[in-house]
Amino acid sequence: MLNPENKTMRFTKQNFAMVVLGIVTYIADIGADLWIARNYFCKGQYLWCSLTLTIVLLSSLVVQFFSYTWFKEDNEVKLNWICLLHFFHGGMFTRYWIALKYGYQAAFKQISLEDRLIDDLSSIIHKTAIDAIADISMLRLFKTFLESTPQLILQIYILMTSNSSAISQYFSIVMSFSSVTCSTVDYQIALRKSLPDKNKFTRLSSKITYLLYKLLTLTSWILSITLVMVLSTKIAFILVALFWFGGICWTLKQHTEFCKSTAAEVVYRTVVSIILIFTFFNIKGEKTKIPLSVYYVIRILATSAILCTCMIQKLSFNGKIHLLSMTMVVAFTLVLGICSLLVYYKFFHPNNNCTQDVVDGAETEREKICRISKCTMQ
Incomplete structure (x- = not known):
C-alpha cells in the first residue's frame, strides 16, 4: 500500500x-x-x-x-x-x-x-x-x-x-x-x-550542485583524454586501458551480484568498469568517502600530468588548437567540479547510509521493491 x-x-x-x-x-x-x-x-x-x-x-x-x-x-x-x-x-x-x-x-x-x-x-x-x-x-x-x-x-x-x-x-x-x-x-x-528507506533527492539546490559536480569533472576529463589523443592516440589508448583495468579490478574486488546469470554478470562488470573510466560509481552499499577521495586524487594527479606533458610537448600540436586556452579550461572545470563535489557532500547530500550512484550494496532490512533494490542487495 x-x-x-x-x-x-x-x-x-x-x-x-x-x-x-x-x-x-x-x-x-x-x-x-x-x-x-x-x-x-x-x-x-x-x-x-x-x-x-x-x-x-x-x-x-x-x-x-x-x-x-x-x-x-x-x-x-x-x-x-x-x-x-x-x-x-x-x-x-x-x-x-x-x-x-x-x-x-x-x-x-x-x-x-x-x-x-x-x-x-x-x-x-x-x-x-x-x-x-x-x-x-x-x-x-x-x-x-x-x-x-x-x-x-x-x-x-x-x-x-x-x-x-x-x-x-x-x-x-x-x-x-x-x-x-x-x-x-x-x-x-x-x-x-x-527505495523508500532512502532520503529523497528532491531539493533543486541538491540537483543543481550534483549536476555541476558531474558535468564539470566529466568535461575536464573528456578534454584531457582528447588532448592526449591529439598528442598521441597510442598514449591515449594506454591511458584509457589503465583506468579500465583499475576499474575492472575494483569491480571484481567488490564481488558484485547484480545479474542472475554468470554471462550477464560478466557484461555488467565490464560496463561498470567502463563507467569508472569517466566518473566515480559506487557499486556497493558501503561508505564511499575513502574510495571517492582516492578516485579523485588519482584523477587530479592524472589531469595535472596530462596538462604538464602537453605544455612540454606543445610543439607537437602544430597550432591545431589554442593549447593555453584548452589547458586553462581543463584546469578550471576540474577545480570547479571538485569544489561542487565538496559542496554537495557538505551541504546537499541526502542524509542516509549510502552515497550516490549506489548499484550493488550490503543487505539491509530494505524490502525488494524494484530492480534497483535488487542491485543494492549483496
Missing part, C-alpha cells in the same frame, strides 16, 4: 512529463549520431563514419542485452515478441511505452484522498510506473557511458584535428553532453525514489 503522505512514492504528473522529455531527448540523441555519420559518409570520411556508427551499435547491443535479460527475469518465460523487438533494437522504445502506459494511469487516472490510503490496484500501478522508470534510468546510464561519452571524445578530437567543422558535429557534442549530465542526475533521482 502506498501512503499518500509519502508523495515521493507516487508517480506524479511531473514524472510523466519527464518520461515524455526522456523519449524526445533519446530520439534526438540517436538522430544526432545518425546525422553526423551521414555527413561523414557524404564527405568521404569513411573512418569517422564507421567509428561513429560502431560506438552507437555497440552501446545499443549492450542496452538491448540488459533490457531483454530483465524482461526474461521479470516474466520468467521467453517472450518471442519482446525478443523480436530487442533484435531490431527497440528495447528502449518498448520500455518507454510501458512507462507511458502505466505512468499515464498513475498520474492522471488514479485519485488518492488526503487522509486515506489509496487502493491496492492504484498502489500496483504507481509501483509499476516507478519500477519502469528505474529500469529506463539504469539503461540510459549504461548507454551514456558506452556511447555518449566516447562519442564526445571522438567528435571533439575530430574538431581539434580537422580544418573544417559542421553544424552536425556541434549538435552531436551538445546532445552528448546533455545525455551524460542528465542521465547521471536522472539515475540518482530514480534510485532514491524507488
Whole structure:
C-alpha cells in the first residue's frame, strides 16, 4: 500500500512529463549520431563514419542485452515478441511505452484522498510506473557511458584535428553532453525514489550542485583524454586501458551480484568498469568517502600530468588548437567540479547510509521493491 503522505512514492504528473522529455531527448540523441555519420559518409570520411556508427551499435547491443535479460527475469518465460523487438533494437522504445502506459494511469487516472490510503490496484500501478522508470534510468546510464561519452571524445578530437567543422558535429557534442549530465542526475533521482528507506533527492539546490559536480569533472576529463589523443592516440589508448583495468579490478574486488546469470554478470562488470573510466560509481552499499577521495586524487594527479606533458610537448600540436586556452579550461572545470563535489557532500547530500550512484550494496532490512533494490542487495 502506498501512503499518500509519502508523495515521493507516487508517480506524479511531473514524472510523466519527464518520461515524455526522456523519449524526445533519446530520439534526438540517436538522430544526432545518425546525422553526423551521414555527413561523414557524404564527405568521404569513411573512418569517422564507421567509428561513429560502431560506438552507437555497440552501446545499443549492450542496452538491448540488459533490457531483454530483465524482461526474461521479470516474466520468467521467453517472450518471442519482446525478443523480436530487442533484435531490431527497440528495447528502449518498448520500455518507454510501458512507462507511458502505466505512468499515464498513475498520474492522471488514479485519485488518492488526503487522509486515506489509496487502493491496492492504484498502489500496483504507481509501483509499476516507478519500477519502469528505474529500469529506463539504469539503461540510459549504461548507454551514456558506452556511447555518449566516447562519442564526445571522438567528435571533439575530430574538431581539434580537422580544418573544417559542421553544424552536425556541434549538435552531436551538445546532445552528448546533455545525455551524460542528465542521465547521471536522472539515475540518482530514480534510485532514491524507488527505495523508500532512502532520503529523497528532491531539493533543486541538491540537483543543481550534483549536476555541476558531474558535468564539470566529466568535461575536464573528456578534454584531457582528447588532448592526449591529439598528442598521441597510442598514449591515449594506454591511458584509457589503465583506468579500465583499475576499474575492472575494483569491480571484481567488490564481488558484485547484480545479474542472475554468470554471462550477464560478466557484461555488467565490464560496463561498470567502463563507467569508472569517466566518473566515480559506487557499486556497493558501503561508505564511499575513502574510495571517492582516492578516485579523485588519482584523477587530479592524472589531469595535472596530462596538462604538464602537453605544455612540454606543445610543439607537437602544430597550432591545431589554442593549447593555453584548452589547458586553462581543463584546469578550471576540474577545480570547479571538485569544489561542487565538496559542496554537495557538505551541504546537499541526502542524509542516509549510502552515497550516490549506489548499484550493488550490503543487505539491509530494505524490502525488494524494484530492480534497483535488487542491485543494492549483496
